[in-house]
Amino acid sequence: EVKLVQSGAEVRKPGESLKISCRGFGYRFTDYWIxxxxxxxxxxxxxxxxxxxxxxxxxxxxxxxxQVTFSADKSISTAYLQWSSLKASDTAIYYCxxxxxxxxxxxxxxxxxTLVTVSS
Amino acid sequence: QTVLTQPPSASGAPGQRVTxxxxxxxxxxxxxxxxxxxxxxxxxxxxxxxxxxQRPSGVPDRFSGSKSGTSASLGISGLQPExxxxxxxxxxxxxxxGWVFGGGTKVTVL
Numbered sequence: 435e436v437k438l439v440q441s442g443a444e445v446r447k448p449g450e451s452l453k454i455s456c457r458g459f460g461y462r463f464t465d466y467w468i469x470x471x472x473x474x475x476x477x478x479x480x481x482x483x484x485x486x487x488x489x490x491x492x493x494x495x496x497x498x499x500x501q502v503t504f505s506a507d508k509s510i511s512t513a514y515l516q517w518s519s520l521k522a523s524d525t526a527i528y529y530c531x532x533x534x535x536x537x538x539x540x541x542x543x544x545x546x547x548t549l550v551t552v553s554s
Numbered sequence: 555q556t557v558l559t560q561p562p563s564a565s566g567a568p569g570q571r572v573t574x575x576x577x578x579x580x581x582x583x584x585x586x587x588x589x590x591x592x593x594x595x596x597x598x599x600x601x602x603x604x605x606x607x608q609r610p611s612g613v614p615d616r617f618s619g620s621k622s623g624t625s626a627s628l629g630i631s632g633l634q635p636e637x638x639x640x641x642x643x644x645x646x647x648x649x650x651x652g653w654v655f656g657g658g659t660k661v662t663v664l
Contacts, residue, residue: 469653471599478556479591479599479642481653495652529598538646540589540604547598 436460438530438545445551446520453516454548456530463511464488467533469541470504470515474526482528484537485513493537520552557582558643558656565662571631574659576643578624582654586646588626590619593640593658602641603628630661638663 441455456468470482483494485504492504506513513530528548531541559577566572576588590603601610606626607619618629626645630637643656 478658479593479644479655481644481655483652493652496650531599538586540601540644541591541599542601542604542610544598544600 436532436543438532438543440528440530440545440548443549443551445553447554448522448552449519450552451516451518452520452550453514454528454550455512455514456545457510457512458532459511461532463506464508465535467535467537467539468504468506468513469531469533470502471529471531471541472498472526473529473547479529482515484533487511487513520550522552522554524550525552526550556657557647557650557654558645560641560643560656560659562657563660563662565664566630566633567664568633568635570633571629572633572637572661573630574628574641574643574661576626576628576656578626578645578654580624581649582624582645582647583621583626584624585648588619588621589644590628591642591644593642595639599642633663635663637661 437459439457464487467484472480482498487506503516530545532543533539564572587605591599592602593599603619606621616632640658642658647654
């Protein structure tokens with residue numbers, strides 16, 4: 435069974451750093467793009483970017499370029515989303531999702547989401 | 555402000571048909587295919603329709619997708635209580651070099 439399992443909810447203060455994870459199971463992790471999607475409270479889905487664990491190829495949405503960093507540890511089939519300095523406006527649920535072998539493939543499996551709360 | 559435009563809400567009685575529109579442009583829907591996701595309250599989105607009109611395994615054939623020019627539609631026939639959910643369209647945008655989503659449509663079963 436293909437599934438993505440994300441790390442648990444986090445609470446941080448503005449200015450703090452954070453790294454959340456997304457572990458893939460049931461498929462060859464390095465062969466599929468991973469998408470990151472933000473959902474702010476009560477709002478819709480926003481595409482943040484794509485990461486290819488096979489060669490670390492990355493595409494960021496212009497809205498998130500320079501604000502976040504994608505990475506992965508292939509040895510444990512885990513992708514990461516990290517912030518170096520959080521803002522209150524980063525409060526949201528963050529989803530990882532599996533794409534395909536190319537950037538244009540739909541997202542066929544989603545993680546359960548990680549709630550990030552940034553508050554002083 | 556989203557790149558793809560969806561109506562914020564739609565509704566219908568059980569058994570009726572509901573159609574959700576998704577309007578884009580020549581750089582996204584007009585150039586590629588449309589994907590639809592369903593998101594129940596408090597849960598992660600789930601793939602509902604891809605390549606305009608293809609249903610993943612397990613999605614009932616009550617759901618249908620279509621596309622014409624720079625617009626797409628998701629149809630739900632024989633509306634059931636479990637169809638009450640948020641629905642999002644998405645497409646790759648060649649100008650932005652990335653995925654774009656619609657703002658989502660909340661479907662209510664009356």
